[in-house]
Each structure stands twice: as structure tokens, then as C-alpha cells.
Amino acid sequence: MGCITDGRAVANILYKSLKRLEYRGYDSAGMATISSGTLYVKKDQGKIDEVNERLNFNDMPGSIGIAHTRWATHGAPSKVNAHPHTDCNNMLAVVHNGVIENFMELKRELLDLNHKFVSKTDTEVIAHLLEENLRKGESFFSAFVNTVKRLSGSYALAVVYVGEPEKILVAKQDMPILIGVGDGGMFVASDAAAFIEETNKAVILQNGEVAIITTKSYEIYRAKDGTRVTRSPIVLNWTVDMAEKQGFPHYTLKEIFEQSITLKSALRLQDAYVDLLTEFLDRGEKIFLLAAGTSYHACLAASYMFSKLARLTTYPVIASEFVDNYGHSIDINTVILAVSQSGETADVLNALEFARLRAATILGITNVVGSTLTRISRAYLLQNAGPEIGVAATKTFTSQLIVLAQLALRLAKKRGKIAQFEMDEFKDRLYEVPDIVSNIIEDVRASVQDLAKKYAKEKFFLFLGRGMSTATAFEGRLKVMELSYIPCIAYSAGESKHGPISIVEKDVPVFFICPKDDTRKAILGNIEEMKARGARIITIGSKDDRELMEISDDYIGMPDVHELLSPIVYVLPFQLLAYYLAVERGLDPDKPRNLAKSVTVL
Numbered sequence: 227m228g229c230i231t232d233g234r235a236v237a238n239i240l241y242k243s244l245k246r247l248e249y250r251g252y253d254s255a256g257m258a259t260i261s262s263g264t265l266y267v268k269k270d271q272g273k274i275d276e277v278n279e280r281l282n283f284n285d286m287p288g289s290i291g292i293a294h295t296r297w298a299t300h301g302a303p304s305k306v307n308a309h310p311h312t313d314c315n316n317m318l319a320v321v322h323n324g325v326i327e328n329f330m331e332l333k334r335e336l337l338d339l340n341h342k343f344v345s346k347t348d349t350e351v352i353a354h355l356l357e358e359n360l361r362k363g364e365s366f367f368s369a370f371v372n373t374v375k376r377l378s379g380s381y382a383l384a385v386v387y388v389g390e391p392e393k394i395l396v397a398k399q400d401m402p403i404l405i406g407v408g409d410g411g412m413f414v415a416s417d418a419a420a421f422i423e424e425t426n427k428a429v430i431l432q433n434g435e436v437a438i439i440t441t442k443s444y445e446i447y448r449a450k451d452g453t454r455v456t457r458s459p460i461v462l463n464w465t466v467d468m469a470e471k472q473g474f475p476h477y478t479l480k481e482i483f484e485q486s487i488t489l490k491s492a493l494r495l496q497d498a499y500v501d502l503l504t505e506f507l508d509r510g511e512k513i514f515l516l517a518a519g520t521s522y523h524a525c526l527a528a529s530y531m532f533s534k535l536a537r538l539t540t541y542p543v544i545a546s547e548f549v550d551n552y553g554h555s556i557d558i559n560t561v562i563l564a565v566s567q568s569g570e571t572a573d574v575l576n577a578l579e580f581a582r583l584r585a586a587t588i589l590g591i592t593n594v595v596g597s598t599l600t601r602i603s604r605a606y607l608l609q610n611a612g613p614e615i616g617v618a619a620t621k622t623f624t625s626q627l628i629v630l631a632q633l634a635l636r637l638a639k640k641r642g643k644i645a646q647f648e649m650d651e652f653k654d655r656l657y658e659v660p661d662i663v664s665n666i667i668e669d670v671r672a673s674v675q676d677l678a679k680k681y682a683k684e685k686f687f688l689f690l691g692r693g694m695s696t697a698t699a700f701e702g703r704l705k706v707m708e709l710s711y712i713p714c715i716a717y718s719a720g721e722s723k724h725g726p727i728s729i730v731e732k733d734v735p736v737f738f739i740c741p742k743d744d745t746r747k748a749i750l751g752n753i754e755e756m757k758a759r760g761a762r763i764i765t766i767g768s769k770d771d772r773e774l775m776e777i778s779d780d781y782i783g784m785p786d787v788h789e790l791l792s793p794i795v796y797v798l799p800f801q802l803l804a805y806y807l808a809v810e811r812g813l814d815p816d817k818p819r820n821l822a823k824s825v826t827v828l
């Protein structure tokens with residue numbers, strides 16, 4: 227958040243705006259203002275109100291300032307890691323959302339030039355790089371543009387500088403940022419919720435753009451060639467509540483739609499940590515993938531990826547079963563990769579504590595830096611999905627899958643068990659996923675909404691898939707069941723003839739997941755078995771699969787995607803279906819009954 231006024235103190239405006247952004251992150255908060263040639267900075271770990279109680283933001287002087295509420299990606303939540311970050315001489319301050327991929331390299335360069343770093347964040351390099359460019363005598367804007375050109379990764383940036391205290395500079399790449407155009411003041415924020423009570427006129431910045439914001443004007447330029455961009459504000463007829471959800475009626479839907487962005491963020495892993503986890507996994511004798519709920523389904527998919535790409539056998543285990551089932555065979559040669567978006571699930575932590583006491587190596591994948599899982603893991607990877615407010619896991623599931631896919635690929639390289647061309651092909655397909663996801667959500671939304679209307683009164687659903695799609699079937703079942711309260715079962719389709727088929731009779735709705743992979747032929751057989759017993763067949767399959775379309779009562783067509791990545795794409799219609807079924811049935815999709823976002827009881 228940033229604000230510049232024609233004389234009014236900004237501290238209170240920034241504080242109120244920051245509160246409205248708290249849903250985006252809440253592990254630490256901070257503010258920087260400029261007054262009479264001095265930069266004032268206050269920041270600390272904790273929620274905004276807690277930090278304010280300790281530091282009192284409101285007494286910060288000045289009519290220009292920036293503020294931030296953090297969701298850690300690099301560096302645990304702490305006072306030094308909180309934003310804003312400053313340069314060596316406290317002349318400028320930076321707030322940043324996103325991930326700077328090349329921060330290690332930039333940091334080394336700046337350390338050689340005697341810059342003093344105080345935090346463990348990627349963001350701090352931006353402050354020092356800007357300082358370095360200013361030292362060369364460049365103007366604030368030119369130094370800023372040259373700084374931005376050196377960054378790779380994602381960023382929404384806002385910067386203030388004592389030397390030119392009448393402007394806020396901003397930049398955008400793959401992270402949202404908007405300018406709020408008010409009377410007597412201008413704003414900048416990562417979403418309109420922050421300034422909607424001050425103004426409903428907003429200018430949305432595009433990737434690769436930088437902007438200069440003063441009390442009365444804004445100028446937008448393309449960073450790479452300095453071309454001026456003209457863009458008028460749009461008028462947002464949003465309430466604060468609507469703005470927080472970016473115009474979506476519920477957080478769950480907003481989070482489903484966010485997935486192309488969160489997948490891109492999850493592709494930005496720090497190489498050194500991927501290597502570290504790869505090393506530990508490769509050395510293990512017994513490797514367990516441990517998780518609960520949706521995260522367990524990500525583990526199920528991962529076991530196929532590890533096996534097919536890296537020829538590594540792993541055991542996906544439900545966390546609450548781990549101690550009873552495998553406890554006696556845990557030893558120093560055991561490696562456990564725990565997957566938990568919250569990093570706080572009691573069943574997971576309980577199993578890990580048991581394993582840790584038996585000298586097993588604990589590795590983690592989580593969305594929350596500073597969570598217990600990050601503290602007890604030898605090494606961990608972050609999902610970078612941002613906070614998920616909807617109780618049902620959506621964007622955190624797909625980000626777990628893409629993190630696991632990258633790990634599987636690195637393991638494949640290390641173990642050298644598959645051909646280079648296969649690895650290259652997988653990598654290419656992996657990087658296509660965020661764009662495929664972005665298109666498919668828009669493409670299937672209306673037809674899934676129709677399906678939800680049609681099936682909203684059903685008493686029961688069956689979900690079937692094979693291979694990788696077993697994980698999709700399980701996750702589809704969980705999403706639909708927890709949001710719509712319609713009882714559901716899911717099986718690997720090969721198992722359906724061993725029992726589940728007995729409940730199938732006329733008009734029972736059965737969902738089949740049938741991508742064009744090696745499982746297709748067998749799934750077609752399973753569909754015929756169910757059809758013969760009168761089931762209604764609803765298929766999620768490849769969009770040019772005419773044969774499948776013809777034997778299905780309802781059909782959702784999907785783009786082609788690498789077999790091992792199919793759950794990331796094929797789960798999307800189920801997330802939407804779960805959401806729309808809840809809406810059709812008059813339920814709150816964000817807060818399903820009896821469930822909590824983080825289950826901290828055994």
C-alpha cells in the first residue's frame with residue numbers, strides 16, 4: 227500500500243488501508259513515511275493491530291508513505307524481515323509482493339560493493355540495488371527503472387526516497403498492483419480493497435510497467451524501453467467486501483481463479499533448496515510422503531511422479547495412520563516428506579515428532595513460512611501460493627502438485643534413470659501449465675455451473691479414475707463432498723468391479739476422469755460397465771475425444787497436458803463444481819460446516 231496526499235498525514239490512511247489488506251498476509255507489518263527530509267520506519271512481527279499497539283503507526287509524520295502486511299516467502303516472520311526494507315543510509319524504503327528469483331546473485335554483487343544487509347529476505351536487495359544506482363548520480367526514476375530491469379521473478383513494488391519526497395514509484399511483474407486516483411490524494415495497492423473507501427477510480431498496471439505517482443498525477447511507462455503508456459482509470463462499483471474478494475462473491479471462487487498466478491509463483495523455487503531435498507530423498511532407504519486431506523491427494527499424485535520420472539518408490543501415507551502402520555520400521559535411513567499447506571496439521575506434526583525421535587530425516591513442503599513444519603524440517607520448499615482464506619484447499623493443492631513435479635524432475639536428473647528428451651519434454655510441459663490453467667478455468671466455468679444446477683439435488687456421487695487420475699478422483703470427491711455436503715465416494719476405477727459397482731443403479735451419477743493417457747482404454751471399459759447398469763456418465767476428458775463424448779451423458783472437454791501433470795488441470799472442473807453446488811444448495815462455500823482451515827487437534 228502507498229499513499230501521497232496534498233498535506234493530510236498519511237499514517238492513519240495507510241493503517242486503515244493495511245487492515246483491509248490483512249487477508250492477504252498477516253505475519254508482520256510495517257510502514258515508512260517521509261517528513262522534513264527524514265525517513266521514518268516502524269515494523270515488527272505480528273498482526274497489524276498487534277504491531278500498531280506496540281509501535282503506534284499513527285504518530286508517524288508525513289504526507290507520503292508506504293506500508294505492508296507480510297506473508298513470508300523468504301526469511302521467517304520477524305522484525306528484521308518485515309517490510310519496508312531500507313538501504314544502508316536509511317534514505318529509501320521498499321515494499322514488495324512476490325519473489326525475486328535472482329536475489330542471491332544480486333546480493334553477492336552488492337555485498338562485494340560493501341552494502342550492509344540486515345534481513346534474510348529477497349526484497350532487501352531491491353533497496354540496496356536502488357541505492358547503488360542512485361550513488362551513480364541517476365535520478366530517482368531512472369535509478370528505479372535500472373533496478374527493476376535487473377530483477378527476475380515476480381514483483382509488485384512501491385518505493386519512496388528522501389531525495390525526491392514528492393513521488394512514489396511502483397513497478398509490476400506477475401503480481402497485481404493498482405493506482406487509486408483520488409481527490410487530494412493518490413494511492414497504490416496490491417488490491418482495490420485498500421483504497422476503495424477513499425476512491426473508486428483505479429488504474430490497473432500491466433506486466434513490465436513502472437509508474438510515477440504524485441499527489442495529483444500518475445505517469446505509466448514500459449520499463450524496458452521507456453515508452454509512455456496512456457491509461458484512464460476505470461470505475462469500480464465495489465464495496466470493501468467485494469474489493470477484498472476482487473469482485474468475486476466468495477474467497478473460494480477468487481482462489482480458484484487465482485491459480486494461474488499461484489502456479490507461476492510455485493514455479494519460482496530456490497534451486498539450492500530443491501537440490502537439498504533431492505539429495506535427501508535420493509539417499510533415503512524408505513521414503514514416505516506424509517499428509518492429510520487434500521495434501522494427501524497431492525502426495526498420491528507425487529508417488530506416481532517420483533516413480534515414473536525418477537524411478538523412485540515412495541509411500542504416500544495418511545498422517546493419522548502413520549505411527550500405527552509404519553512406526554515400528556522407522557529408523558535413521560527413513561526419509562519423510564511431509565506436505566501440509568498450513569504446516570500446522572496436528573496429525574502430520576504428531577507423526578513427524580514420532581519419526582524425529584527415531585532419527586528419520588524430515589523434509590517439508592508448506593505454504594506458511596515460520597510454521598511448525600518449517601521449524602522441524604531439515605529442509606523445506608515453499609508453495610508461494612499466498613494465504614488461502616476459503617477453508618477448502620484449492621490453489622494450495624495445485625501449487626503443491628507443481629512443487630512436487632519440480633522435485634520429481636530434479637530427482638530424475640540426479641538419478642539419471644530416464645532419457646534426457648523425456649526430462650526436457652516434461653520441463654517444457656510444466657512451464658505451460660499456468661497458462662493452460664488460466665484458459666481452462668474461463669472455458670469450463672459456464673458448463674460446470676450448468677452441471678451444478680442439473681445435479682444439485684443428487685443424493686450421491688461416485689468418482690472414478692486410474693493412475694494419476696486416481697488422485698484427481700479422490701480430490702474431486704473431497705472438494706464436492708466438503709462444500710456441497712453430498713455424500714461421495716471415490717475409487718481407483720480398477721477397484722470399482724470389486725465392490726462399488728453394487729451400489730450403481732439407474733441414474734446414479736458417476737464422474738470419470740479420462741485424459742488421453744495410458745489409462746484411457748481401461749477407463750472406457752469401466753464406463754461401459756457403469757453405463758450397462760444405468761449410471762449417468764459425467765466425464766472430464768480430452769476435448770477432442772469424440773468416442774468418449776458420445777458415450778457420456780455430460781462431458782467437460784480439457785486441453786492436452788502431460789500425463790503426470792493432469793491432476794493440476796483436471797481438478798479444476800471439480801473445484802468449480804464443488805463451489806457451484808454449494809451455491810446452488812444455499813451453502814457458504816468459504817466456511818463449510820464443522821471444518822477448520824488448520825486442524826490442530828489429533
Ligand code: M6R
Pocket residue numbers: 518519520521565566567568569570571574617618619620704708821823824825
Ligand atoms: O494444512 P494441511 O494441508 O495440512 O491440511 C490438511 C487437511 O486438513 C486439508 O487438506 C483439509 O482436508 C481441507 N478441508 C481440504 O479442503
